[in-house]
Amino acid sequence: MTVALPLRRRERGGASMRRAVLGRWLRLREVQLVLAMAAVVIASAILHPDFLAPGNISFMLADSAVTAILATGQTLVILGKGIDLSVAPILGICAVEVGFPAQNHNLNLALALMLVMGIGIMLGIGNGLLVSWARIPPIITTLATLSVYGGLQFILANGQEVVNIPNAYDTLGNADLLSGVPWVLVIAVGIAVAVALFLRQTNLGRSIYAVGNNADAAHRSGIAVRRIIFTTYVLSGLLAGIAGLIYLCHTGSADSTTGTDSNVELTSIAATLIGGTTLTGGRGGVIGSVLGAIFLSVALTAMVFARIPAIWEPAGVGALILLAMVTDRHSGTLASRARRRGGEVAR
Amino acid sequence: MQGARAASAARAPGGASAPATPVGEPLLQLRAINKSFGSVRALSDITMEVPAGQVTALVGDNGAGKSTLIKAIAGIAPPDHGEIYWKGKPVRIHTPRDASALGIATVFQDLALCDNLDIVQNLYLGRERLRARTLDENTMELGAKQALADLSVVTVRSIRQLVASLSGGQRQAVAVAKAVMGNAELVIMDEPTAALGVTQTAQVLALIKRLAERGIAVLVISHNLRDVFEVADRIAVLYLGRLAGEGPIAEFDTQNTVEMITTGAATPRSAANSAAPSTDDAKDH
Numbered sequence: 001m002t003v004a005l006p007l008r009r010r011e012r013g014g015a016s017m018r019r020a021v022l023g024r025w026l027r028l029r030e031v032q033l034v035l036a037m038a039a040v041v042i043a044s045a046i047l048h049p050d051f052l053a054p055g056n057i058s059f060m061l062a063d064s065a066v067t068a069i070l071a072t073g074q075t076l077v078i079l080g081k082g083i084d085l086s087v088a089p090i091l092g093i094c095a096v097e098v099g100f101p102a103q104n105h106n107l108n109l110a111l112a113l114m115l116v117m118g119i120g121i122m123l124g125i126g127n128g129l130l131v132s133w134a135r136i137p138p139i140i141t142t143l144a145t146l147s148v149y150g151g152l153q154f155i156l157a158n159g160q161e162v163v164n165i166p167n168a169y170d171t172l173g174n175a176d177l178l179s180g181v182p183w184v185l186v187i188a189v190g191i192a193v194a195v196a197l198f199l200r201q202t203n204l205g206r207s208i209y210a211v212g213n214n215a216d217a218a219h220r221s222g223i224a225v226r227r228i229i230f231t232t233y234v235l236s237g238l239l240a241g242i243a244g245l246i247y248l249c250h251t252g253s254a255d256s257t258t259g260t261d262s263n264v265e266l267t268s269i270a271a272t273l274i275g276g277t278t279l280t281g282g283r284g285g286v287i288g289s290v291l292g293a294i295f296l297s298v299a300l301t302a303m304v305f306a307r308i309p310a311i312w313e314p315a316g317v318g319a320l321i322l323l324a325m326v327t328d329r330h331s332g333t334l335a336s337r338a339r340r341r342g343g344e345v346a347r
Numbered sequence: 348m349q350g351a352r353a354a355s356a357a358r359a360p361g362g363a364s365a366p367a368t369p370v371g372e373p374l375l376q377l378r379a380i381n382k383s384f385g386s387v388r389a390l391s392d393i394t395m396e397v398p399a400g401q402v403t404a405l406v407g408d409n410g411a412g413k414s415t416l417i418k419a420i421a422g423i424a425p426p427d428h429g430e431i432y433w434k435g436k437p438v439r440i441h442t443p444r445d446a447s448a449l450g451i452a453t454v455f456q457d458l459a460l461c462d463n464l465d466i467v468q469n470l471y472l473g474r475e476r477l478r479a480r481t482l483d484e485n486t487m488e489l490g491a492k493q494a495l496a497d498l499s500v501v502t503v504r505s506i507r508q509l510v511a512s513l514s515g516g517q518r519q520a521v522a523v524a525k526a527v528m529g530n531a532e533l534v535i536m537d538e539p540t541a542a543l544g545v546t547q548t549a550q551v552l553a554l555i556k557r558l559a560e561r562g563i564a565v566l567v568i569s570h571n572l573r574d575v576f577e578v579a580d581r582i583a584v585l586y587l588g589r590l591a592g593e594g595p596i597a598e599f600d601t602q603n604t605v606e607m608i609t610t611g612a613a614t615p616r617s618a619a620n621s622a623a624p625s626t627d628d629a630k631d632h
């Protein structure tokens with residue numbers, strides 16, 4: 001952002017100014033995550049050189065793509081002070097609904113994309129209507145639709161399983177753009193950048209931040225609060241649908257419990273929180289969430305390399321969430337201290 | 348209702364006490380405004396007017412109905428009965444949007460600012476300037492600077508600092524700047540000095556005077572009579588949901604105002620509750 005430097009700081013110059021700039025950078029979650037990731041990668045590479053093999057890097061990054069896309073939608077919802085637990089079955093329904101036609105009738109990939117977007121939007125509309133018009137609290141609404149959509153997925157899959165996908169799907173899901181850079185991650189990052197620009201440069205994006213921080217103030221400023229909240233759930237549904245297609249392409253499988261069985265809704269929330277978006281709404285952004293998703297994948301793979309048994313994986317995710325929260329608090333204190341100092345300068 | 352009669356009675360004599368402000372037409376007129384919360388009658392038959400370009404103070408004890416009245420004008424909680432006239436024409440104000448479309452801006456007690464956004468973002472919230480369908484930050488920065496400079500009372504370190512980092516007086520200034528930027532002709536302020544220290548109170552009072560100098564009418568709620576007598580051209584006293592008295596500041600002094608606030612009746616003859624509009628009574632003096 002184009003933050004005008006306060007006069008005092010500009011005057012100071014030299015070493016102390018450099019320290020101030022560095023301090024501000026270190027408070028950014030994105031920077032913290034990149035540094036933490038670098039530490040994990042370097043430590044793992046020293047202990048296990050295989051960690052840096054292109055195959056492993058590609059694996060880790062591809063593994064984070066589905067989470068990153070889900071977390072991008074989740075971030076929009078959480079910025080508006082909501083939460084979307086139903087992304088798991090939305091992903092699952094979409095994977096199943098294009099998986100079978102793809103397997104049995106070689107469904108065109110572009111058509112598949114349109115299909116998952118349509119389904120995702122419709123299921124997102126369901127959440128959006130319940131939260132913004134029926135005014136049911138987000139956590140209750142999406143807990144209910146997690147169950148309802150999950151049941152629907154079960155019915156739609158009808159006990160069958162997708163085990164084979166056309167080549168085009170497999171290529172999209174598993175080919176690398178460059179060595180170590182999988183296509184699916186490129187797609188996830190592309191989506192996140194588009195959403196980040198949307199958040200930063202459109203009035204709708206700005207409204208999401210306003211609504212999440214102070215819905216009353218937003219309403220009194222003439223913002224259609226309910227429409228904004230509705231929109232975040234529709235976008236989350238849309239992105240969960242796309243994530244469903246990417247999941248199908250990457251894993252080549254889909255069945256009645258895809259998504260819910262691996263708790264992708266919780267992983268997407270974890271990535272969002274680790275990425276610096278706060279559950280209280282109005283603070284954060286999607287780039288952090290993508291980095292959070294990649295960091296989760298890298299950290300969990302590092303655990304595997306360190307021969308930590310897989311049953312510890314959920315505990316690892318939990319520890320990372322807690323670590324992120326503690327860092328949040330700490331940065332928060334630093335920031336408010338700086339603010340108080342700023343207030344004195346003003347007087 | 349009795350619109351025609353009240354309209355003819357509503358000629359403001361306020362000019363004498365406010366030489367700096369041109370006497371305007373009555374900008375806002377309320378006729379027999381009623382509002383109940385269950386069995387609590389928060390407002391009963393409020394009939395009053397707010398003249399253009401002047402400062403009208405709305406005073407009254409806790410629970411007198413001051414906030415309820417301005418919420419009715421601001422479209423936050425429309426009245427049960429009664430009529431509102433804006434520049435002589437009957438209007439309906441059901442939402443904050445209706446109010447701001449007319450030119451009524453309200454600065455609420457809680458200021459209704461977003462702490463996570465900076466000053467520019469708050470000032471343009473809900474009416475962002477766009478260029479090629481994206482936010483035009485440069486134009487908004489210039490506009491924000493201008494808006495704050497026009498108030499020329501409070502300075503801030505940077506217009507890109509978060510509102511969360513501002514002092515009480517600065518927040519109040521941002522809230523007022525935001526209200527005025529939409530080309531408001533009437534700014535309503537609910538207890539703007541309640542939470543402030545001496546210096547910042549002085550800033551806000553200066554802010555109110557500055558608005559009146561610029562020809563903007565101000566309706567200000569205050570508990571502090573010293574503040575009221577410092578800035579107001581007119582006073583309206585609410586007592587248990589009815590108008591106990593209204594008139595130019597010259598008709599009031601601290602003693603009779605306090606009396607009216609606490610007992611609902613005082614030197615300007617006690618306002619009859621329903622039959623005759625209380626404005627007429629106040630003006631007999």
Ligand SMILES: Nc1ncnc2c1ncn2[C@@H]1O[C@H](COP(=O)(O)OP(=O)(O)O)[C@@H](O)[C@H]1O
Pocket residue numbers: 384387388389407408409410411412413414415416
């Ligand atoms: N939302 C509400 N629900 C129920 N009663 C209310 C509500 N708002 C105000 N009241 C009642 O209306 C009366 C006037 O309140 P208010 O306008 O807030 O007074 P003031 O601002 O003058 O202190 C009080 O008796 C208060 O309890």
Ligand SMILES: [Mg+2]
Pocket residue numbers: 413414
């Ligand atoms: Mg009040």
